[in-house]
Amino acid sequence: MRASFFAASEEALFLLDTRGRLRYVTPAFAQLFGHPAEAYRGLSCRSRRKPTLEDSWEDHLAALLQAPAEVLQGQPLTLRRLLRRPAPATVYDIAFLPLRRSPGMQVIGRIRAVEIKPDRGRPLPEGLVSLRQQHVSRWSLELLGDPAGRLAVQARLAAELSCPVLVVGPPGSGKATVARVIHYHSARRERPLAVLRASALSKARLRELLEGSPGSARPAALLLRRLDQAPADCLDQLVDWLEPYWSGLPLESSRVRLYASLSDPTRLPATLAPLRSFEITVPALNERLGEWQEVQQRLLERLKLLPGPPLQAISPAAQELLQSYRWPGNLRELYQLLLEAREGCRSGVLDRQDLPAWLRVTERPSASPSTLDLQATLQQVERRLIVLALHRARGNRSRAAEILGLTRGRLLRRIEQLGIREGEAER
């Protein structure tokens, strides 16, 4: 009876048995996926593994038809899922209807292809256009310091070109800002720049972004942050994608422009050398002391967007103290410090005593960019990390030693040698 019901149905239906295997499919189902009905029978749809692009179409179909846990517990459910193989990728709506049968649960499913019409070219409402303009105008060349300086000149030149750009510089120095400034001054400025953490990429997602896929947006430019943290298969994908740059042949103008950033350029694999067609180095904050006022003003403006006590200015004494520190974490570290110091500042003007104790008591060598006292810098960094660990461990030295990966004895010796006082870690 069940077989005749399935044979007569005009809908694309399927039946999963209690072990999650395909028992029946209707002719409409067979037609939808392009194989005779017999080809699907017995296909196990209870895999725990997500198929990759290298897997067969059967694996992808099995994942598509797999009943979710809620359905196996007796709850009907409708889902929208993507089938990547066979290409092109297609979106389906699947309704799962559980049929209680002891032991286990059979499931009837109805599947329909969904036509995704990407809204390519659909204009944005006026309010959103204005929001974008306002936001994009923030990425001015002024952010890069002296307009005649090396960084600004290189950025202007990169904006004129369309080759890949590699932005290198210490952590927190503003590499993504440089890439954004270049993009929003280039010919592609009216089209989007996607800024992604390389560690968050999957091979399939990277392919979608670079080559496009139905129902998936493709940016005009892509910045991969911390490229050295990209999964190995994504780097392989990039190697393939960069291959035409080795040949020097002209490339389509619609090709996504690639930006990549990383702190240590020596970690860039040789196979990604085309990324070095245009390399920009962003200086550390302590090499930009000439721009200190502008940098500080921009960070204060940014802080005003957050709820909480407003911070209007920084007193000269506090500025002197801030400028004398080396800022190994660069702009990111300075902003984080202002964010935290703001909480304790009631007057709206950040003064010396509003700054954390470790910054006030540490004796620092001159912050002149020409001074490169490695020993003093390392001691300063070590001291800071110990104070932070003690703060995090709420003064518990054993716990702080654990956080730092030291023995308790070694930590106690370093605390003494560096003159870290009781209570210094309270702020």
Add this chain to the structure above:
Amino acid sequence: MKRATLIVWEGDDRLASLLRPWAVQQRWLLRQPRSEEELLSQGASAHLGAVVLRFGRDLEREFALLARLSTALPDLAIVVVLPEPDETLAGLAWDLGACEVLPLFRCRETLVPLIARLFPTSEAAHVPPA
């Protein structure tokens, strides 16, 4: 002690319920702010964080919130969830600072792996400089 924080901004509990088991397992704080100010405050106090913003009720207001959040807290990883695939809106979300844009129907399968990849376990366990 500060913990890595996952902030979910939506009208109901749909995405939070997807993310909750993972957040509990990873010992992340899962926050569901009820106002924009609360969202910004929670983002500012998260020492390492990701924000999931589900859009679809009032796009102008939601995109303005995205722009404010990404400007004030540029190190937050912001994932925008759109009700339907929409290239124009996805492009706008990227321009305004989202680090990833997903249509709602793909969240069930891709949101948790995406958040997990944003912060490898070693990084989430690390305390960055204050």
